[in-house]
Amino acid sequence: MNENEVLAERFEEHRAHLRAVAYRMLGSSAEADDAVQEAWLRLSRSDTGDVENLGGWLTTVVARVSLNMLRSRKTRREDPWDAHLPEPAVGHEDTADPEHQALLADSVGLALLVVLDTLAPAERLAFVLHDMFAVPFDEIAPIVERTPAATRQLASRARRRVQGTPGVPETDVTRQREVVDAFLAASRGGDFDALLALLDPDVVLRTDTTAALSGAGAARGAAAVADTFAGRAKAAQPALINGAAGLVWAPGGRPRVVFGFTITHGKITAIDILADAERLGGLDLEVLGD
Known part of the structure; x- marks a missing residue:
């Protein structure tokens, strides 16, 4: 084994x-790989x-590279609703692989990633x-080119922001499905009041480009989001998206749109349309029966 192969082996560890x-x-995921x-x-x-x-x-090295990427992202971002949405952590890798399992666990932290995305780059790092x-x-x-004391303050500010995020997202898939199934039924039936009952007052609806x-x-607030979905989603089907309950529109069996849900204390706090x-193509999708 030559020197380069030894170095590559150490890197893989x-x-x-x-x-x-x-x-x-x-x-x-793509930027993390980059x-x-x-x-x-560099190694x-x-x-x-x-x-x-x-x-x-x-x-x-990875921290410095990531910090530069975050700063570049901040300078080129213009439209807040065309902003960077946290992406699924995994795709179709072997689910027995330890790295896959670790990143799959990260996928339930989508709400945390959304909060982290509001931090200044140095605070986030x-x-x-x-x-x-x-x-x-x-x-x-x-x-971050600061003193250790100033760096401690950066982390402290970020910590207060993260801890100030209300509620912990629901991770039990059975309870997730109950809420998502009720949402789908209310949406299909045009039951505005039932939709309101399922939505957090400050719910946000986000879309990719x-x-x-x-x-x-995009929409914000229970009334606006309920109005968006009332009488719609008739062709959507329940699905597991990276192991979490959601909806998918898949005409002819081909996924075209997915609806990801963040659920806290039985209420939908965010819906992401991708x-x-x-x-x-990077999602682990399993379409479920109605």
Whole structure:
């Protein structure tokens, strides 16, 4: 085994951890893969003979790359409803693979990723590295170009924002299905009052660009979202989307639109409509009977 092969083998030992860091930083599977690939390229071009903690070195590289990607994303974003939606953590990989299982667990954290996406890039990095991966502040500080004390304040502000998010999303699939099935029945029947009863007063409806171009509009508030769905969704079918209850429109058996739900204390707090073909292709979808 030559030197490059040994280096590649050592890198693979850290890949799952690096991807987890990048995914929490970026909320995008594709961008997380890009960040990890960039870390490998930098490793292959660097002299790491004196590096005692390769995992820590690689984590720092992925963090810096992710921070630059976040800053670039912030500067080019214009339309808040065409904003970056956190993407599904996994696709069709072998479900017995440990990395797949770890990332599938992340998929139930969609609500958290939405909150993280509201943080400033440096705040998000400080929070993710310290609170999620126990990286000391004196190691994070050089990445965000602040003192350890200032870095601690960044993480503290982010923590208050995250902890201020009301409720914990429902993760029990049986209870998820009860709510989603009731929503589908009320939508098909045009029962506005039943829809209102299922929706949190501050519910948000988000769409990706493809869905928006097809006429699906973003909305906020129970009345507006109920009005959007009343008498509609007649062709939608219950489905499991990355293991969570949702709906899918799949004419001819081909998924064209999926509806993801965030449910907290029995109420729907967010609905995400995704229609981008590439994004749909990365989902684990199981259509269920009505």
